Amino acid sequence: MSRDLDRLRREYARRSSADGRRYSLANPSHLYTVQRRQRATVGMLQRYGISLTGKRILEIGCGHGEILYEYLGYCAGSSQLHGSDLIFDRVEKTHVWLPQIPLTCADGQSLPYAASSFDLVLQYTVLTSILDDGIKRNLAAEMCRVVKPDGAIVWYDFWLNPTNPHAKGIRPPEIRWLFPGCDIHLRRVTLAPPITRLLIPPFWGIASLLENLRIFDTHYLALIRPKKT
DSSP, X not given: OHHHHHHHHHHHHHHHHSOGGGGSTTSHHHHHHHHHHHXXXXXXXXXXXXXXXXXXXXXXXXXXXXXXXXXXXXXXXXXXXXXXXXXXXXXXXXXXXXXXXXXXXXXXXXXXXXXXXXXXXXXXXXXXXXXXXXXXXXXXXXXXXXXXXXXXXEEEEESOOTTOTTOOOOOHHHHHHHSTTEEEEEEEEEEXXXXXXXXXXXXXXXXXXXXXXXXXXXXXXXXXXXXXX
């Protein structure tokens, strides 16, 4: 297990040093992807009657804080948002950018929070970066431990990414294996990035049409709730 965590640290360091232009909001294709994901997230929260006002929210693998910043825009309170990441440098940079949000540097297999501490736990493209099944299962169990019995886990991760040897897509059967005994509501989202880069900016309408067809979408957005006993 420790070998996979060491590999993960090296891979995150490599990504941090790579050219960030592709994942900048100044890049129209990435902006399109982010805005479509945000729209889908807000729609899902509204569909299931989840208001973020006054809710305690934790993001696992918060990276540089982009998702935490998005949730501030969804009217989550800054004092109620929390983030945790394995990499200390990422936590430091996020603290500089979002000093009002409490952060921890921790292995997600052993989170420094009490059981049933959060109304919402977020997982955005973390589990697919882990290749060891045992670590993935431990992380999922920790998310279930810290979420309240009437709370939920928001999952956003890809099911297909054949060109990246440092990641492995997760399909619905594996999501259900990771979260046994939970109610799971899935929706496929996010047009495949290579297609998006070809179509955006000149063909926004065609990109939206293809994404709405779902067959070219590479991610799942899910709401995962512990089953009430």
